Amino acid sequence: MNNWNYDSTNDIYYQLGLIYCVDPATTTYEELAIYVPGSYLNGIKNTNGTYTCSLNNTNKVNNYTVKTAPIVMPINTPGYSAQTAVTKYSSNGITDYTNSGFVYVYAGCRGRDNGDNYSGGAPWGVTDLKAAVTYLKFNKDVMPGDTESIFTFGHSGGGAQSALMGATGDSELYNSYLESIGAAMVDKEGNNISNSICGAMCWCPITSLDYADGAYEWNMGQYATIGTRTNTTWTSSLSDDLSTAFASYINQLGLKSSNGTLLTLNQSSTGIYTSGTYYNYLLSVIEESLNNYLNDTNFQDTSYKTAQSYINSLNSDEQWITYDNITNTAKIISIEAFVTHCKSAQKSVGAFDSLDKSAAENNLFGNDNNEYLHFDTVMSELLTNNSNKYSNYSDYNSQYATSYANDLNALDSLNNTIQYRVNMYNPMYYLSDYYNGSGSSNVAKYWRISTGIDQTDTALTVETNLYLALKECTSVESVIFQTVWGQGHTTAERTGTSTENFINWVNTCLNS
Numbered sequence: 001m002n003n004w005n006y007d008s009t010n011d012i013y014y015q016l017g018l019i020y021c022v023d024p025a026t027t028t029y030e031e032l033a034i035y036v037p038g039s040y041l042n043g044i045k046n047t048n049g050t051y052t053c054s055l056n057n058t059n060k061v062n063n064y065t066v067k068t069a070p071i072v073m074p075i076n077t078p079g080y081s082a083q084t085a086v087t088k089y090s091s092n093g094i095t096d097y098t099n100s101g102f103v104y105v106y107a108g109c110r111g112r113d114n115g116d117n118y119s120g121g122a123p124w125g126v127t128d129l130k131a132a133v134t135y136l137k138f139n140k141d142v143m144p145g146d147t148e149s150i151f152t153f154g155h156s157g158g159g160a161q162s163a164l165m166g167a168t169g170d171s172e173l174y175n176s177y178l179e180s181i182g183a184a185m186v187d188k189e190g191n192n193i194s195n196s197i198c199g200a201m202c203w204c205p206i207t208s209l210d211y212a213d214g215a216y217e218w219n220m221g222q223y224a225t226i227g228t229r230t231n232t233t234w235t236s237s238l239s240d241d242l243s244t245a246f247a248s249y250i251n252q253l254g255l256k257s258s259n260g261t262l263l264t265l266n267q268s269s270t271g272i273y274t275s276g277t278y279y280n281y282l283l284s285v286i287e288e289s290l291n292n293y294l295n296d297t298n299f300q301d302t303s304y305k306t307a308q309s310y311i312n313s314l315n316s317d318e319q320w321i322t323y324d325n326i327t328n329t330a331k332i333i334s335i336e337a338f339v340t341h342c343k344s345a346q347k348s349v350g351a352f353d354s355l356d357k358s359a360a361e362n363n364l365f366g367n368d369n370n371e372y373l374h375f376d377t378v379m380s381e382l383l384t385n386n387s388n389k390y391s392n393y394s395d396y397n398s399q400y401a402t403s404y405a406n407d408l409n410a411l412d413s414l415n416n417t418i419q420y421r422v423n424m425y426n427p428m429y430y431l432s433d434y435y436n437g438s439g440s441s442n443v444a445k446y447w448r449i450s451t452g453i454d455q456t457d458t459a460l461t462v463e464t465n466l467y468l469a470l471k472e473c474t475s476v477e478s479v480i481f482q483t484v485w486g487q488g489h490t491t492a493e494r495t496g497t498s499t500e501n502f503i504n505w506v507n508t509c510l511n512s
Contacts, residue, residue, distance in 0.1 A: 001142055002052040004043060010091045011038035012098050013053060017085070020107065020135035021128075022182025025118035029108040030181065031085035032132050036144045037098045040066035055144065061101030063512045070198070070506050071103045071136065071145040075154030075161045077125060079206075079360040082111030100503050101512075103145030107132035109161075112364040114371060119413050121366050123177055123424040126164045130174060130195040131183035133165075137193050138184035151446075151506050153201035155491050156457070157360075160207035160425075162200045163466065166444035167427035169196025171437070174424065176414050199446035199509055201502050203491045204455055208428050208462050209361055212352045213376050214246030219282075219459035220345035222272050223336050228348040234393035235349040240272060241382045242349070246461075247273035253434050255468040257281055263468070271336060279335065285464055285483060286338050289453045290321070290330050293485035296494050314341065346456040353379055355400055357407075364425075365418055373407040375418050380404035431469035443470075446509040447479040448502075452487030478509065 004013045016033045024030035039059040043051035055066045064070070077083050085108030097104045109128035114120040133150060140147045154162040168174065174195070178185060187193055208215070217239045221229055228235040247265040255263045255278070266276035273279070294307050304310040311323040311330060320337035323330045332338055339345075348354065352361040353376035365375040374380065383390070383401035390396045408418055423429045429437040447470050451463045460483065467481035484492035491498035 001054065002046065002050070004041070004051040004053045005049075005089065006038070006043060006045075006051050007089070007091055010095050010098070012036065012091060012094070013038055013041050013043060013051065014089060016087065016089060018135070021131045021184075023180070025124075025181055026110065026115055027085070028115075029082055029085055029110050030128055030131070032105055032107040032135070033086040034144075035091075035094050035098055035104040035106075037061045037069070037101060037103075040069065040103075040144045055142070061099075062507070064101035066144050067146060068149075068510075069101050069103050069145045070149040070151055070510060071105055071147065072097055072502075072506065073105050073107060073129070073132070073150060073152045075109075075129065075152055075158040075165070077109070077111060077154065077158040077161055078156045080112045080122075080125060080157040080160070080364045082113065082120070082125070083107070083109045096499050096503065100507070102503070102506070105132070105136065112360060112366070114366070114368060119368055121412075122364050122421045123174065126161055126168065126425070127174055127177040127181070127183075129161065129165055130168075131178060131181060133195050133197060134178075134184040134193045137195075138187060148198060149510060150197040151199040151201065151509075152197055153203075153502055155203040156206055156489065159202040159205035163202045163205045163207055163427045163449075164425060165197050166200030166202075166447060167430045167441060168424070169442035169444065170194050171424070171430065171441040173420070173437075180414065194442065196442040197444050199448075199506065200444050201448045201505065202450075202463075202466075203498065204451045204457065204489050205449070205463065205466070206458050208426055208465065209352055209364075209375070210422050210426050210428075211246055211249050211378065212361075212458060212462065213350055213379055214242040214249065215459035215461045216345065216347065216351040217242040217349065218246040218272065219335070219461055220339050220343060220456065221349060221351075223339050224345045228350075229345070232393070234390040234396040235355075237386075237390060237393070238379075238382060239349045241386060242379070243272040245378050245382065249434075250278050250461075253432055253465070255432075255465060256472065257468075258471070274335065282460065282464060283332060283335055285460065286335065286453065287330065287332050289483040289485045290332065291328075292482070292494055294328050294330060342454050343456055343460070350376075350379065351458075352376070353404075357403075365421060367410055367412045370407075370410065373410055373418065374404045375408070375422055376404070377408060377419060377422075380408055427466060428469055431466075431473055443473050443475050445475065445477045446505075447476060448505050449479070449481045450492050450498075451483050452490050452492035453483040453485055454487060455489035457489045480505070 041053040110124040137147045152162040263278040265273040268275040357372040362372040429435040430441040470479040
């Protein structure tokens with residue numbers, strides 16, 4: 001508390017370069033910076049220009065005090081990349097939070113790549129972020145902010161790791177990894193320190209990687225007929241098999257709608273398992289997104305002038321949307337029609353665990369010996385069990401089955417399997433009774449999930465399933481889910497900015 005710096009222009013006390021574990025693998029990443037509203041501290045300037053501070057328990061900012069202020073932690077890790085620790089002070093992107101009375105903590109963390117002297121990939125990014133959380137809680141007596149009100153927020157791979165921070169609180173799977181870097185596991189009295197958080201904001205989370213390949217084919221790939229899905233390629237057959245495997249997974253997952261209806265998929269005459277309550281529910285999510293857009297938009301301010309003209313533009317080549325002008329609501333004839341016009345598959349079959357191991361997620365599950373490894377057990381089983389069928393295609397290579405099977409036996413530096421690590425990086429593993437990890441963690445109370453419905457980076461099922469699983473979790477007090485019409489892979493919001501809406505959401509959660 002005698003080493004603070006002060007930005008008088010923005011009234012922010014800050015510290016950089018705080019190493020948050022005893023035995024860091026790399027201080028390039030395992031350091032954090034903290035930014036505190038000036039009103040929360042009493043500072044006395046030292047002779048070297050720094051400040052010695054004590055907590056000011058009287059002042060308030062936005063009804064928060066120094067001990068009730070939420071702590072917000074950004075996770076800027078697209079594609080599960082690393083988040084480099086801050087080395088130079090700047091208030092850019094921070095004042096919105098400190099002016100709102102929040103304590104802002106920017107914690108570096110490792111990404112999917114290995115370094116010269118340290119391991120990367122899963123689960124090191126989330127492990128590092130957990131260590132940052134327990135560092136804050138270890139120092140809670142002098143720490144500005146409420147360490148029981150920590151909120152993470154991120155987009156894409158950052159949204160995924162924010163979801164993991166929310167879903168994996170105190171999971172024993174992480175203990176050996178945390179111990180290996182000397183994370184704070186117990187407080188000064190020897191009591192266990194929780195690494196759970198209060199809330200998670202997730203924009204377009206690229207997660208649930210165990211069935212992400214199948215989800216991509218069921219949601220988008222089955223409607224494509226070019227590239228790796230051309231019917232003369234063996235991967236077109238693999239696409240169909242992945243779609244079927246995903247349907248089987250959904251039918252075992254036990255998801256329910258808000259009225260308690262079990263959501264399942266049925267075989268259908270057109271498409272692969274394109275009927276049933278789950279199909280209807282996902283179609284309703286798409287329609288809700290469009291209808292929200294119709295209600296949010298003042299079409300007089302657009303080139304269309306009316307909602308009907310906008311719908312006509314969407315139906316320019318075929319009528320796949322019906323519109324009721326009186327109620328200002330629309331209906332979509334099928335998921336296939338939506339995908340064809342708005343969300344066509346852009347990734348090849350094996351969207352996340354690619355056949356040549358070139359995907360970012362292959363890098364994520366690499367180990368110290370191999371930067372890129374296969375990790376999808378479903379694809380591995382299909383390649384093994386259906387090799388005779390795939391071999392009927394001239395472009396098939398039987399070495400694919402061998403490559404997947406061999407990689408799935410690889411161990412990381414702590415001698416854990418790839419499946420162990422996939423479970424660690426799957427929020428559904430902790431939320432659904434389908435998985436052995438259900439109930440083994442302390443799940444965050446508050447959630448907000450927002451996605452651009454047009455994004456082709458992952459299937460719409462990913463965010464939807466996460467939302468449905470969270471709704472069934474008894475420890476979750478609130479979960480907000482929205483898909484934003486006309487937006488892609490971005491910090492999607494129906495109105496306003498992502499920063500404003502995140503701040504308002506945190507305030508709502510804490511009733512401030």
